[in-house]
Amino acid sequence: MAGTAAATPAAAREDRDGHRRGSTAEERGVRAAADRAAKAGVDWQDCPADWGLAAPVQCGYVTVPLDYASPGGRTIKIAVDRIANTGGKEQHQGALVHNPGGPGASGLLFPMHVIGKNPVWAGTAKAYDFVGFDPRGVGRSAPVTCQDPKEAAKAPRPDPVPDGEAAKQAGRKRAKAYADGCFARSGDLLPHMTTADTARDLDVIRAALGEKQLNYLGVSYGTYLGAVYATLFPGHVRRMVLDSVVNPSRDKIWYRANLDQDAAFERRWADWKKWVAGHDAVYHLGATPAEVQARWEELRATARKNPIGGAVGPAELTDLFQNAPYYDFMWAPLAGIWSAYASGNEQPLIAVAAAANADPAATENANAAYTAVECADAAWPTSWQTWDRDNTRLHRQAPFMTWSNAWKNLPCATWPVKRKPTVEVGTGKGLPPVLIVQSARDAAAPYEGAVELHKRLKGSRLITERDAGSHGVTDLVNPCVNDRVEAYLVRGRTDAEDVTCAPHAAPEPAAAGGR
Numbered sequence: 001m002a003g004t005a006a007a008t009p010a011a012a013r014e015d016r017d018g019h020r021r022g023s024t025a026e027e028r029g030v031r032a033a034a035d036r037a038a039k040a041g042v043d044w045q046d047c048p049a050d051w052g053l054a055a056p057v058q059c060g061y062v063t064v065p066l067d068y069a070s071p072g073g074r075t076i077k078i079a080v081d082r083i084a085n086t087g088g089k090e091q092h093q094g095a096l097v098h099n100p101g102g103p104g105a106s107g108l109l110f111p112m113h114v115i116g117k118n119p120v121w122a123g124t125a126k127a128y129d130f131v132g133f134d135p136r137g138v139g140r141s142a143p144v145t146c147q148d149p150k151e152a153a154k155a156p157r158p159d160p161v162p163d164g165e166a167a168k169q170a171g172r173k174r175a176k177a178y179a180d181g182c183f184a185r186s187g188d189l190l191p192h193m194t195t196a197d198t199a200r201d202l203d204v205i206r207a208a209l210g211e212k213q214l215n216y217l218g219v220s221y222g223t224y225l226g227a228v229y230a231t232l233f234p235g236h237v238r239r240m241v242l243d244s245v246v247n248p249s250r251d252k253i254w255y256r257a258n259l260d261q262d263a264a265f266e267r268r269w270a271d272w273k274k275w276v277a278g279h280d281a282v283y284h285l286g287a288t289p290a291e292v293q294a295r296w297e298e299l300r301a302t303a304r305k306n307p308i309g310g311a312v313g314p315a316e317l318t319d320l321f322q323n324a325p326y327y328d329f330m331w332a333p334l335a336g337i338w339s340a341y342a343s344g345n346e347q348p349l350i351a352v353a354a355a356a357n358a359d360p361a362a363t364e365n366a367n368a369a370y371t372a373v374e375c376a377d378a379a380w381p382t383s384w385q386t387w388d389r390d391n392t393r394l395h396r397q398a399p400f401m402t403w404s405n406a407w408k409n410l411p412c413a414t415w416p417v418k419r420k421p422t423v424e425v426g427t428g429k430g431l432p433p434v435l436i437v438q439s440a441r442d443a444a445a446p447y448e449g450a451v452e453l454h455k456r457l458k459g460s461r462l463i464t465e466r467d468a469g470s471h472g473v474t475d476l477v478n479p480c481v482n483d484r485v486e487a488y489l490v491r492g493r494t495d496a497e498d499v500t501c502a503p504h505a506a507p508e509p510a511a512a513g514g515r
Contacts, residue, residue, distance in 0.1 A: 029071035079140035083111035087126030101220025104369035156313030175410035213238035234428030247449030266398035268325035441469030468503035
């Protein structure tokens with residue numbers, strides 16, 4: 001984006017072992033840190049009780065520099081966990097490291113794919129230890145914070161859709177206060193919260209695991225982390241699956257990417273309304289998408305005037321119902337909750353909305369880490385006029401998500417920390433084929449991002465799930481996708497050409513609760 005210089009990839013600056021011959025302080029720093037980590041390894045132990053990860057999952061830490069330009073300075077600890085491969089030594093291919101997205105999401109639940117005997121991952125689990133981690137700033141890894149969790153948890157929050165100039169000015173004031181709070185509470189961490197910094201941590205984790213090359217599964221934001229890693233460390237990649245892709249263009253990261261997301265959410269919201277209308281005999285929320293939309297607007301207006309249960313206003317409704325555009329496995333549960341409310345039982349809606357913030361400290365940290373990464377990664381418009389113009393225009397066509405997303409990101413307009421250069425994602429020397437997986441109607445990561453990444457990573461293969469829009473395709477049951485992901489990870493095999501798969505099974509309606 002404007003005012004952001006390119007960070008030069010490492011192509012042609014690697015030795016025969018795939019290590020970069022660093023010409024910058026960060027490059028030298030990450031190699032020094034990786035060398036130290038390779039010698040130290042990970043002291044795997046039973047996980048602390050309050051982590052909620054029982055044996056046979058093991059936990060540990062990997063020490064990394066806070067600032068890779070000063071590798072001898074302050075360090076932080078990155079929390080990691082693992083579960084061993086299920087196929088024994090004869091099938092073992094090393095570790096598969098996972099990032100589930102965010103930014104701001106913990107990856108420590110990844111071994112639960114094996115504990116829960118998820119059939120989608122059974123073949124891959126025979127070959128790999130499943131390794132999760134909390135990225136820097138998240139959870140157990142030097143967590144960032146921007147405000148008192150008790151304050152952050154107060155509900156209802158203001159309606160994200162402004163009803164006039166006074167509401168906009170109040171929103172600006174809140175965003176500025178949030179940015180200032182981030183600096184006051186976590187200012188020492190904020191300059192070092194870029195995706196590039198986390199990619200360097202990922203390389204140190206690789207070394208600590210004793211792996212010469214990285215096997216990686218990234219979903220959502222994890223695709224951008226993987227793309228940046230592949231750019232900075234192309235010779236260190238063995239296998240890489242990127243699922244539900246963030247557009248890696250520097251023109252998109254992150255301001256325009258969020259505007260694109262708003263439009264895609266509106267499209268997927270329309271898909272859900274059509275599904276709900278098609279099952280009006282079950283849910284009684286309207287026989288046409290227009291009728292369902294009218295009921296939604298009525299619900300918002302009611303919650304704005306009299307918050308449901310005293311705590312669920314329009315902001316909380318948007319937080320809850322955005323799960324429908326995200327995941328079609330949420331279509332029936334959300335329709336059921338809404339239908340129950342419409343029939344006079346508001347308790348399911350109140351309970352599910354409250355559950356989203358059951359752990360205020362974790363929720364506050366996730367929001368803080370999201371903001372810290374996106375604000376640090378790239379330049380954002382500093383002019384309120386730009387934000388107001390773009391979001392006002394977009395709201396006319398995409399009212400479901402636009403203003404909610406705008407306020408979430410507006411702290412970046414007054415971010416009090418100088419940005420580092422943004423990585424220009426591309427193909428470096430030694431990068432093997434990368435497997436990209438994407439649903440065609442994804443709301444959170446529009447399809448165009450997968451196409452863009454596919455162009456940038458030479459030799460990559462793209463699997464498209466047509467007529468589908470769930471975010472996170474590799475966890476869904478779709479043999480056309482599942483078999484190819486397993487063939488790639490276990491046998492290193494890709495198709496000769498890109499592949500389009502039929503959609504996974506459509507969601508089925510369920511009886512509305514509380515009727």
